[in-house]
Amino acid sequence: MxxxxxxxxxxxxxxxxxxxxxxxxxxxxxxxxxxxxxxxxxxxxxxxxxxxxxxxxxxxxxxxxxxxxxxxxxxxxxxxxxxxxxxxxxxxxxxxxxxxxPMLALLLYLDMGMHAASEDDFVAGQPSVNEQxxxxxxxxxxxxxxxxxxxxxxxxxxxxxxxxxxxxxxxxxxxxxxxxxxDSDNAQVMLEQAEMLALMNNRKFNAESRALISRAYALQPDNPNTLWFTGVAEYQAKNYRTAIDRLRQLLPLARGDEDVIKSVIAIVAKSRDALIESGEEMPELAELLAIEGMMAEDVSSRANVDGNEQRSEVSTIATRLQVTVNVSEAVKQKFNANDVVFVYAKAKQGPRMPLAAQRLTLGALPATIILDDSMAMVEGMNLSAFEQLQVSARLSQSGSAIAQSGDYIGQQSVDRSKTSATDIALTIQIEKLVP
Structure with a gap:
């Protein structure tokens, strides 16, 4: 991308x-x-x-x-x-x-330097210094x-x-x-403006950005970008039925794109759960997501691959990651004390959005920070919702929201299924060069 x-x-x-x-x-x-x-x-x-x-x-x-x-x-x-x-x-x-x-990570990654792809794809696909x-x-x-x-x-x-x-x-x-x-009727730019406003507002759509998205939807109700942004914005505003309706419209347009389908399913499932908790009757998730040309069982199987049923069982147990971040001396000498360090956790499988994140400076290292459920960028999509996590720390000289050649990164995997502890400590050493 x-x-x-x-x-x-x-x-x-x-x-x-x-x-x-x-x-x-x-x-x-x-x-x-x-x-x-x-x-x-x-x-x-x-x-x-x-x-x-x-x-x-x-x-x-x-x-x-x-x-x-x-x-x-x-x-x-x-x-x-x-x-x-x-x-x-x-x-x-x-x-x-x-x-x-658009995918959920697309809305969120720019602010913290995270990409929707896997870390391997992320490192391999970076622009060169000359391109940047x-x-x-x-x-x-x-x-x-x-x-x-x-x-x-x-x-x-x-x-x-x-x-x-x-x-x-x-x-x-x-x-x-x-x-x-x-050009007051440019729907695509309305969405991009709404995205920027959200990133400047702690990754939340405010009244201004939601108005832009609503206007874009009125102009282009069948545009996949418009449907996605509308679904996410309505979900954040707790208008769960509208969020479900818009994302169900998007689903048939996302055939063949597993990441988009998984993200849609995740938000629809959370919206459905919220409506049930408020006392409303809702159909089964597979029935809710059934669309022409895609069997309910097919969509449901994708949801189960993401572990939606398992996540609903473990999400009541709060998770805190105590992450100690350090950097090798050789790498440290190449950067300045004010250079930015991004620390974030993502699910190994499922939607690729960050579940929790913090931003530090090199001068603060070594440092121990906490990543927990309160940092979820979308309600319900938090650390406790996933058993397999990938925690990363990236050092960026430019402070760019996009990782670049010359940055350094460190990573650790967390398997919550192998421990009953809710507080998990780990150490990350930043030493791998982003080519």
């Missing part, structure tokens, strides 16, 4: 900053021809009903990414010109390229352009997304606010 964002930002910003007439470089026409043929096939499939609108949009995004990847290094100038033309012919494509299929520097350079150049001529709508969108990528939530929110002044 991060690399996709890098490609998207680069592809959309470079034409703005660096498009110039050039006849010295020839772009490979065959790539463009093949791409246009594939688009024509998709258009025909959509017209004749062989695919739906959601599949069509996803396929168009994938074709665009393939085209960008196929651009040879020596042909960047001409490719940028072609891309600008493509964006003019298909304005929705230029906006949709940076759209994500390139994004920063493009952002600075884009800011200079905006200061000079006021910037186009697309300039401001890309500036907001670049700042979001780098973890600059306030700057991203400011840029998105300008976009919405210029």
């Amino acid at each position: 991060i690399l996709m964002l890098l490609v998207a930002i680069g592809a959309l910003v470079f034409p703005v900053l660096k498009v110039r007439q050039s006849s010295a470089v020839a772009y490979k026409d065959s790539n463009l021809k093949i791409n246009d043929e594939k688009i024509a096939e998709l258009d025909l499939d959509l017209k004749e009903g062989r695919i739906n609108q959601h599949y069509y949009k996803a396929a168009r995004e994938e074709l665009d990414r393939e085209l960008l990847i196929d651009i040879p290094v020596e042909s960047k100038d001409t490719a940028a010109l072609h891309y600008t033309g493509t964006a003019k012919r298909h304005p929705a494509l230029a906006l949709m390229i940076a759209i994500f299929i 520097a390139s994004i920063e350079e493009m952002t600075q150049a884009l800011e200079a352009k905006i200061e000079k001529d006021g910037g186009t709508l697309q300039d401001w969108i890309m500036l907001g997304r670049a700042h979001k990528h780098m973890g600059n939530h306030s700057q991203a929110a400011n840029a998105f606010a300008v976009v919405l002044e210029k």
